Amino acid sequence: MTRPATPPPSPPFEVTRLLDTATVSVREVCCRGECRHRSGEECTNATHLVFPYRGVYLRHVGSAQTVADANHVLLFNADEDYQVSHPVAGGDANLVLQLAEPLLRELSPVSQIRNGGRAVFRHQALRIDARAQALVALMRHALRQGGIEPLEAEGLALTLASRSLGPRTAHVPGATRARQRLVDRVKVLLASDPGRRWTLADIAADTGGSPVYLTQAFRQVEEMPLYRYQLHLRLARALDLLKGDDDLSTLAQDLGFSSHSHFAAAFRQTYGRTPSAFRALTRRPAATG
Template identity: 70%
Template sequence: MPEFEISPLLDTGTLAVKNVCCRGSCRHRSAEECAAATHLVFPYRGLYLRHVGSDQSVADANHVLFFNAGEGYQVSHPVIGGDASLVLSISPALLRELAPAALLHRREEPGFRVQSLRIDPRAQALVALLRHSLHHGGIEPLEAESLALTLMCRSLGPRTAHATTATRARRRLVDRVKVLLAGEMGRRWSLAEIAAEIGGSPVYLTQAFQQVEGVPLHRYHLRLRLARALDLVVHCEDMSALALDLGFSSHSHFTAAFRQAYGHTPSAFRESALAKSA
């Protein structure tokens, strides 16, 4: 079986959208790769690490990653199960227009100064809606372009994006926590259990996570589980089973958390996504 499965979903000349699934068989650092064009990557399933020089970033559903044209990188997969991402590519002119100048290098070919940014639940919902709609062919190209541009603006906006100023040591510590959480998505972790696995006190881990991600650890974990629900809910017939698989105590607990994050119940989101593909 091939390591990657790439499905083009949209290409208008202005922007392109594709779905990329990876088996994740390379647990350690891969050989160096290089992106041919600058693009934004929105992981929605699984987790991997992207290494640029001595720096690394965690690719999970709470982040958007930036792959710059001509920039070498390596990838590793510390969590079994592979990963999947929605990939957006846009023209250099449009990138300069959309992205805040502070995020871009001052070069002829625009590229990002940072490897990744944290995104909010609204951006996660846009990723899912765009992917589901394009996959089922139920959205016109103009609407899909508008949705993709809204997603990009939302992800790069100062109100919703978060770039950390934490030290490298703290970022690496928090990265280990993210890998741990992704390895057992539906587990109901306690701070003491996480601290025992990672090392350090529960208080220190809580403070470090808040500084690095800008949200409490428990909320970060909740958003990962809800993002997984966005991936699965469109084809799910048993919401109660899905709720339990994702670590929620009941269907009602899951529905309340989903509605608070995305403004809709799981069933309403499912109907909306399917309506676009009807």
């Protein structure tokens, strides 16, 4: 009797090509997040800007680690070894942007680039602002449904890169390694359940710091209060979900907002338009030729 063939294991991640031009390459990379401990050494042959928009993971370069969540852009340097781990279940999704080398150098402030032949970033990640988050969502939705011309997509990609790398909108965390690791634990905790109404006592119990020390350390490292950081994670999750969700009241509740009006007000203050208006942008008809 012949045994049925065992199906091959599914790959740990899925890559979708969204745009390829001489200037810009855009990919969507979704990972199942099954590796709780550090993965094997990985490397990329080109520098990439990686924008996580769903889930959370850690990227390790040597002894340094970076929390990858929707408030950051990760800077993957060409020919630089790294490892990835997933401290919480659920996987992750990312928009990956690769620019031609001359454009990357032109857009990057001198303070961000190491001296040398190729464009190599000094830092592993930068915190991005609300407009960059919105650009990630708009570009991803438009490219997925074919509702954007290549020229417009290239312009959006360059704007996103410029805004994410620019000194006025990007923030480099800075503090002692001990404080940075404590804040990393807090960021993983917040990103693991954006809809939960955390209290300082809850966070302190999970991370091992006092409420006072936590608030001081977080503000020093991220230059923003804990609540504001969590709010941006919640709203970034809304950017991901709005296109397919018609029940905004339930979405607001799932994301931890006290009411639909609270959610709508926070969204409009952060992104400059209402959730309904943003959803309309993501649902615009595909271009026809």
